Amino acid sequence: MKKQLRNTFKNLKYIAPDATQKNMFRVHLQETMNAYPMLAEPAKSSIFRLSYLSAHQSALAVILIVLILINSTGVTFASQSALPGEVLYPVKLATEKVRIGITINPTEKAKLHLAFASRRLQELQEITNVDTIPNTTIETAFINYKTQLEESHTLLNQNPEVTNSIAVLIDNATTENRKSIKSLSEKTRNKSFAASFRTYLEDADEHAESKNEEANLTLLNASSTQDSFATTTDSFIKENRYKEKSHNKIESVKTRIREIEDAKIHSEKQESVNPEAIQKIEQAKYDIEDAENKLEQGLFIDSFKTSVRARQNMQDAKHIIEYERERNEKLRESKNENGRYEIKSIKREDDDD
Amino acid sequence: MNTVQQRQSQEFTNLYDTHVDAIYRFILFKTSNQTLAWDLTQECFLKMWQYIRTGEKDAIVNKKAFIYTIARNLVIDHWRQKDKAATVDLEEVAFTIADSNDLHANTVLADDIRNMMKLLDKLPVHHREILTLRYTEELSFDEIAGVLGKNTVSVRVEAHRAIKKLKQIAQQTKRA
Numbered sequence: 001m002k003k004q005l006r007n008t009f010k011n012l013k014y015i016a017p018d019a020t021q022k023n024m025f026r027v028h029l030q031e032t033m034n035a036y037p038m039l040a041e042p043a044k045s046s047i048f049r050l051s052y053l054s055a056h057q058s059a060l061a062v063i064l065i066v067l068i069l070i071n072s073t074g075v076t077f078a079s080q081s082a083l084p085g086e087v088l089y090p091v092k093l094a095t096e097k098v099r100i101g102i103t104i105n106p107t108e109k110a111k112l113h114l115a116f117a118s119r120r121l122q123e124l125q126e127i128t129n130v131d132t133i134p135n136t137t138i139e140t141a142f143i144n145y146k147t148q149l150e151e152s153h154t155l156l157n158q159n160p161e162v163t164n165s166i167a168v169l170i171d172n173a174t175t176e177n178r179k180s181i182k183s184l185s186e187k188t189r190n191k192s193f194a195a196s197f198r199t200y201l202e203d204a205d206e207h208a209e210s211k212n213e214e215a216n217l218t219l220l221n222a223s224s225t226q227d228s229f230a231t232t233t234d235s236f237i238k239e240n241r242y243k244e245k246s247h248n249k250i251e252s253v254k255t256r257i258r259e260i261e262d263a264k265i266h267s268e269k270q271e272s273v274n275p276e277a278i279q280k281i282e283q284a285k286y287d288i289e290d291a292e293n294k295l296e297q298g299l300f301i302d303s304f305k306t307s308v309r310a311r312q313n314m315q316d317a318k319h320i321i322e323y324e325r326e327r328n329e330k331l332r333e334s335k336n337e338n339g340r341y342e343i344k345s346i347k348r349e350d351d352d353d
Numbered sequence: 354m355n356t357v358q359q360r361q362s363q364e365f366t367n368l369y370d371t372h373v374d375a376i377y378r379f380i381l382f383k384t385s386n387q388t389l390a391w392d393l394t395q396e397c398f399l400k401m402w403q404y405i406r407t408g409e410k411d412a413i414v415n416k417k418a419f420i421y422t423i424a425r426n427l428v429i430d431h432w433r434q435k436d437k438a439a440t441v442d443l444e445e446v447a448f449t450i451a452d453s454n455d456l457h458a459n460t461v462l463a464d465d466i467r468n469m470m471k472l473l474d475k476l477p478v479h480h481r482e483i484l485t486l487r488y489t490e491e492l493s494f495d496e497i498a499g500v501l502g503k504n505t506v507s508v509r510v511e512a513h514r515a516i517k518k519l520k521q522i523a524q525q526t527k528r529a
Contacts, residue, residue, distance in 0.1 A: 006488060008466075009484065013378075015466065017374065021391060033366075038361045140509075143513050144506075147494075
């Protein structure tokens with residue numbers, strides 16, 4: 001979710017009841033508790049009671065922990081190869097949750113999240129061997145994949161002392177994930193579910209790329225405060241690491257700018273393109289040219305940062321054009337026989353809930 | 354009161370101090386009525402104390418999620434009795450902001466909040482519920498699932514849909 005939207009949600013926390021009323025009720029609550037004190041002895045807390053789970057889930061968690069530790073039963077073993085839609089798949093997910101829950105070290109936790117994210121992609125590789133898959137299965141698998149990636153990213157921000165190590169893990173994992181996503185895209189090109197699947201793949205790829213960029217920018221920001229202590233060799237190694245990254249990103253962004261320009265031309269044939277989209281595309285082109293110049297000059301880190309900015313502008317332009325296209329299509333569908341537009345209520349997908 | 358009872362009372366008072374604002378907001382977003390939201394908030398904590406003192410919900414593991422569940426049920430019961438849903442637009446709802454001496458910051462904040470409430474008002478109630486629980490009150494998906502009586506995967510899917518919808522509405526509003 002965009003940072004601005006997320007921050008605005010957090011601002012809702014400033015809404016509060018009147019302070020005087022709160023204090024008055026607090027006094028009333030204490031009087032009530034004095035008048036009607038505890039009757040039952042509180043249940044003793046169990047060392048096996050994990051606070052984030054319900055009682056039943058806690059019992060299952062204990063069983064799973066024991067099974068994982070002794071690793072001797074067929075159930076958890078069999079569940080590890082379960083795929084989405086299969087009976088044992090929830091056991092597999094529950095096992096993963098327990099493993100994360102009992103891991104204290106944030107770097108190890110991040111490794112698990114990233115490993116499970118990769119697992120989701122591997123599962124998708126397997127389930128796409130068939131010709132038809134329920135849309136809900138696909139959607140859930142991608143959401144679970146993105147959630148694991150998000151959880152690792154949360155650990156990046158929460159633990160400054162291990163930021164660098166987690167950022168490196170995310171960088172490596174998301175690079176591999178993007179390769180898996182590309183392979184999935186090629187594999188499913190001719191499947192019956194290809195059209196909807198492609199949408200999820202593009203979204204997952206964009207998400208992985210965005211997390212990869214954030215991890216790298218975190219690494220660069222962290223190391224820039226330590227530059228005065230870096231040796232010449234360290235700086236050289238760091239700069240060169242970004243030579244290939246920058247080159248790849250520039251090529252990728254240039255390809256996508258060409259695609260967006262084609263999409264823009266298609267839109268212009270039917271109606272004018274939003275000026276904001278045009279501005280974003282122009283900015284992206286300017287930035288990518290700047291990134292290429294910096295690459296030639298050997299300023300690989302700056303080149304990388306500029307190419308990241310170019311990609312973000314290009315993505316913004318793409319979203320604006322897609323939104324405009326959908327809106328215009330809906331308006332065209334509403335056109336009646338006399339050539340006038342009617343306002344039809346657009347049924348929300350959840351109106352039947 | 355003996356020592357254990359005193360300790361329990363103190364723990365519950367701490368629970369109240371920690372969660373009263375969040376529960377009030379949760380009910381306010383569902384009912385769009387400040388007075389009603391405060392009434393139900395009080396009822397919620399009284400009910401919670403009743404559960405705890407009688408040991409009815411033996412050793413409630415996640416008190417935070419449980420209190421949200423009570424709040425949610427109180428709102429549902431209220432609507433059943435009154436036989437109507439909220440008729441006031443969320444963006445019209447008056448709200449108070451927690452005390453601050455900075456008048457300018459308060460004004461900017463109030464604008465920001467009002468704009469967000471305009472967006473939220475365009476969402477179905479259950480989407481509004483999930484988004485505010487997740488991004489304002491920062492409950493985990495497991496906790497939200499517990500509050501709503503759904504499974505975690507359904508909540509994640511719904512949250513994903515709700516965010517997508519909110520972004521679309523935000524973009525539409527920006528262009529208008």
